[in-house]
Amino acid sequence: MKQKLEAVRPRDRSWHPPAYFPDYKTSVLRSPRLPLVSFTATKSELTGPVFGHGMIRPTDNDLIVNGRVDGDPIGPRMVLCGAVLDEDGRPVPNVLIEIWQANAAGRYRHVNDGYLAPLDPNFWGVGRTLSAADGSFWFRTIRPGPYPWRNRVNDWRPSHIHVSLWGAGLAQRLITQVYFEGDPLLPHCPIFNSVPDPAARARLVAKLVMDESLPHDLLTWRIDFVLRGPRQTFFENRPEGA
Amino acid sequence: MPKETPSQTAGPYVHIGLMPGVIGIPFEPERNWNRLFRDGVQGTRIHIEGIVFDGTETPVRDAVLELWQADAQGRYPGHDTDADPAFFGFGRAAADFSTGLFVFETIKPGPVPMGDGRVQAPHCSLLIFARGINIHLHTRIYFEDEAEANARDPILALIEQENRRQTLLARRTLRDGAVVYRFDVHLQGPKETVFFDA
Numbered sequence: 001m002k003q004k005l006e007a008v009r010p011r012d013r014s015w016h017p018p019a020y021f022p023d024y025k026t027s028v029l030r031s032p033r034l035p036l037v038s039f040t041a042t043k044s045e046l047t048g049p050v051f052g053h054g055m056i057r058p059t060d061n062d063l064i065v066n067g068r069v070d071g072d073p074i075g076p077r078m079v080l081c082g083a084v085l086d087e088d089g090r091p092v093p094n095v096l097i098e099i100w101q102a103n104a105a106g107r108y109r110h111v112n113d114g115y116l117a118p119l120d121p122n123f124w125g126v127g128r129t130l131s132a133a134d135g136s137f138w139f140r141t142i143r144p145g146p147y148p149w150r151n152r153v154n155d156w157r158p159s160h161i162h163v164s165l166w167g168a169g170l171a172q173r174l175i176t177q178v179y180f181e182g183d184p185l186l187p188h189c190p191i192f193n194s195v196p197d198p199a200a201r202a203r204l205v206a207k208l209v210m211d212e213s214l215p216h217d218l219l220t221w222r223i224d225f226v227l228r229g230p231r232q233t234f235f236e237n238r239p240e241g242a
Numbered sequence: 243m244p245k246e247t248p249s250q251t252a253g254p255y256v257h258i259g260l261m262p263g264v265i266g267i268p269f270e271p272e273r274n275w276n277r278l279f280r281d282g283v284q285g286t287r288i289h290i291e292g293i294v295f296d297g298t299e300t301p302v303r304d305a306v307l308e309l310w311q312a313d314a315q316g317r318y319p320g321h322d323t324d325a326d327p328a329f330f331g332f333g334r335a336a337a338d339f340s341t342g343l344f345v346f347e348t349i350k351p352g353p354v355p356m357g358d359g360r361v362q363a364p365h366c367s368l369l370i371f372a373r374g375i376n377i378h379l380h381t382r383i384y385f386e387d388e389a390e391a392n393a394r395d396p397i398l399a400l401i402e403q404e405n406r407r408q409t410l411l412a413r414r415t416l417r418d419g420a421v422v423y424r425f426d427v428h429l430q431g432p433k434e435t436v437f438f439d440a
Contacts, residue, residue, distance in 0.1 A: 011439065016249045016276055017376035024251075026374030029297040035428045036439035037400055043318065044367050044382075044438045048310060049332030050320030055270075062435070087243055100259030108255045112304065126258050126269050162252065162259055163337060170310055170367055171440060175378060177250040194376050195248045203247055205364070226244045 004167040005046040008228045009087060018051030023224040024190045025151055041171045048169040051096040053130060060128050063101075063141035067109075067124030074120055075104025076148075077218035080161060080178065080206060083135040086229045092133025095227070098128040100137055101224035106147030107156075115147050140218070146185055158192065165225055172227040176195035179205045180221065247423045249377035254304045256371055257336055264336045275334040278309070278348040284330040285314025285349035288421045290383060290412060294370060297430040301342025302372050309333045309346050309383075311366035314391060316352035352419075353391055363391035363398070376397060380438045383425050386411040401436055409435045 007218045019031035023208055031070045064073060080099075084092045102108045102125060105117035109125055123142065131137045144159050160177045167173070179186060186205070206221035214219045252260075262269040279287075290309070294302040310332050312318050312325075319331035335344040354362040363384055370379040384392055392398055392411070401407045412423035427435045 012245065013377075013439065014376055015245055017251075019376055021376060024374065025393070027251075027376055028374075030302065030374035030429050031302075031376075032371065032379065032434055032437050034406075034434050034436075036437050038439040039397055039400055041440045042356060042362065042397070043321075044310070044312075044362065044365070047321045048320040051374065067267075083246060087244060087246060098257060098259045102255075108254045108258060109267060110258055112254055118410070122288075123266050124262070124269060126262050126267060128259075162250075162256070164252070164259055170369070170380075173308075173369060173378065174249060175252045175256075175371060176245060177253075191251060195250075200245070200248045203245075204250065224244075224246045228246050 005041075005171060006228045007230065008041055008046070008169075008171045009230055010226060015197060015200050017196070021151075021190070021194040024194055027194075041169075045171040046169045048166060048172070051094070051166065056128065056130055061137075062126065063123065063127045063139060064155065068122050068129065071122050073103065073123035073142050075097045076144045077140075077143070078143050079138055079140050079218055079220040080223065081124075081138035081212070081213070082135070082218060082223045082225065083226045084131045084137065084165065084167070084227060084228055085135055086186050088230050089132070091131075092167055092227055092229075093131055093133045094168075095131040095135075096128065097137050098164040099126070099130060101125045101141065101144040101161045102147055104145050106145035117145070117147065142181070146200050151190065155190065156185050156188065158183040158189050163225070164226060168229065172229050174225070174227060176225070177204060181205050181207050187230050205226060251305065252371035254373040256306050261334055262335050262373075263317070275386075276328050276346050278311075278346065279334040280304050280328040283349055283440070284326050285352075286421060287347070287406040288350050288423055289345055289347055290366070290423045290425055291343060292427060293389070294337060294372070294423040294427040295429065301337065302429070303320070303337050303339055303342045305337040305342070305344070305370055305372040307335050307337075307344050307371070308369040309348065309366050311334070311348065311351040312354050314349055314352050316354045316364075348351060350385070356396065360396050361394070363388050363395035365395075365397075368425075368427075376390070379429070380425065380440065382410055382437055382438065383412050383423070384410045385414065385423060387414050406436050409433065
């Protein structure tokens with residue numbers, strides 16, 4: 001389905017983490033210091049790539065099986081589910097959702113991860129899906145472990161899953177991280193706390209949903225994502241401007 | 243009225259999710275994210291390459307970049323019904339882990355009508371993700387050999403300082419007969435690239 005944003009509200013930059021956040025040391029040398037140049041989104045920002053179902057294979061959103069070699073990955077089995085909505089609360093379909101995460105021991109399958117915890121031979125930690133007509137999505141995975149990282153002397157990342165969302169246009173582009181309700185590391189994490197407003201931080205925390213958990217199998221965690229854009233139209237057979 | 247979900251850094255392991263092939267994860271072995279076209283594409287084939295530099299002029303070697311652009315006639319794939327079917331319009335490139343160099347293989351975009359009579363000069367939208375970047379950076383690549391169109395571009399015109407406009411111009415060179423545009427990004431410092439809020 002071809003989609004185009006009609007317009008987007010201005011992005012509230014004070015709701016997002018500032019580019020310069022010294023507790024997260026790497027941000028110091030990677031943050032622009034001059035003002036952003038603001039303009040009303042043009043066609044170049046209101047359009048974006050159209051990702052079709054053709055690029056998604058059936059196991060792409062099942063991290064328990066997609067990296068399998070000779071068994072299931074180790075760790076607490078879980079589902080991450082929710083919906084993608086716009087700023088009017090309406091579902092956004094066909095959003096490409098890509099996730100990546102550490103394994104249950106807190107180790108990423110990445111050449112630059114030197115943590116001493118082991119890799120899991122049956123786990124890649126990558127998944128993707130498209131949101132459904134009602135905006136819904138789900139991934140089956142294992143709960144990622146916390147891990148230490150080089151920032152201050154004793155900084156640890158809370159358990160988290162990275163999430164990339166490509167909606168209908170460039171202006172909706174968003175990459176974020178999802179955390180887990182009740183994680184005692186959250187108050188200590190400078191990346192989580194780079195988001196200034198506690199109400200905004202709460203939006204990054206998945207909630208345990210016992211009713212949707214599967215007895216003797218897995219726990220279900222729920223998070224909804226909100227993308228910019230109050231207006232969206234579908235014009236599959238309608239030429240531009242008609 | 244729900245507000246937008248807050249951004250978080252893509253972190254150092256962004257490749258696992260966006261470009262698993264570059265770190266050897268065979269999640270999508272058929273995909274070549276940094277080539278934006280199939281054979282038969284219309285227009286001039288070009289390479290766009292560069293390095294993202296931090297405030298000490300050190301290459302950001304963990305950056306991942308996304309490019310979105312119109313086809314050779316200024317039409318956006320998937321949105322303009324007559325857009326070139328051999329052109330995807332979208333690509334991703336990872337900075338090289340040792341040099342920081344990123345490369346896109348694409349075509350020179352055409353000028354894009356604004357809908358109100360004005361025309362945007364040929365340009366590519368560029369998004370930058372990396373560890374230490376808390377919310378992705380958005381900039382545009384314009385082409386130095388489009389001086390006339392650039393002079394009339396309504397977005398470039400918003401940049402007050404002429405020397406800052408220069409940060410958005412890709413420099414044209416020829417290498418083994420291929421057209422290569424060089425576009426370096428400076429995250430901060432005297433050569434800081436113009437970043438947008440749109």
